[in-house]
Amino acid sequence: MVIGVLALQGAFIEHQKSLAACGVESIQVRKPEQLDGIQGLIIPGGESTTMGKLMHRFDLFEPIRELGRRGVPIFGTCAGLIMLAKEIAGSDQPRLSLMDIEVERNAxxxxxxxxxxxxxxxDLGEEPLRAVFIRAPYIKSTGNNVRVMATFDDKIVLARQDNYLVAAFHPELTDDIRLHRYFLNMIK
Structure with a gap:
């Protein structure tokens, strides 16, 4: 199994370390052809408007959308959550629009x-999951087919819809790899 990690900016190396701790190979994705043959994709945190500009510059929007439409699991953390959303409150910035959620940036x-x-x-067991929030978004609303997996202060911060998983926080910045394992189990 090979997982792609979008490597335009943000904590992509930390995601690769979490995947390695799960015993899984990963590759850095910067060009559309690097999406070929991967079984899953992680879109890390970073700055979502910059990430959108870079994704546009490197012609990654349509190939990633196609990957998602084909059922390949995609995991978005922080800015990655924003990129996967159909709606971003008060913004028309470029996004993938794959997941039926509306998000609030820097919430x-x-x-x-x-x-x-x-x-x-x-879904991860009885042990709490340590979550690192850095200029984090949250999910304001969801479609009927989105399953809320965790909240903080009544705000949705972890959710899943079909082959899409999103976290408002940075699981790659802790030693707890349960969320990465959950994502990997979506592939099998």
């Missing part, structure tokens, strides 16, 4: 208001 405040907390994620 928990500025960089200096970043924080860590424990989340209860029943």
């Amino acid at each position: 928990f405040g500025r960089q200096v208001e970043s924080f860590e907390t424990d989340l209860m994620v029943p």
Whole structure:
């Protein structure tokens, strides 16, 4: 199994380390042809408007959309969540529009208001999941086919729809690889 990690900006190396800890090979994706043959894709955190500009420059929008439409699992964290959303509150920035969610950017405040907390994620067991929020978005609303997996302060921060998984936080910045394992299990 080979997982692609979009490597235009953000914490892509940390995602690769989490995948390696799961015993899985990964490749950095910067061009459409690097999507060929992967079994899953992670879109990491970063700055979503910059990420959108870079995805446009490298002609990645349509190939990633096609990957998702074919049922290949895609995991978006922080900015990756924003990129997968159909709607971004108050913004017309480029996005993949693959997941039936509306998101609010920078919903928990500025960089200096970043924080860590424990989340209860029943799909991952009884042990809380440590979540790192950095200028994080949250999901304002979901379509009927979106399953909410975790909330924080009544805000949706982890959700799944078919082959799409999104987290408002950065699971790659902790040693807990359960969410990456969950994503990998979506492939099998």
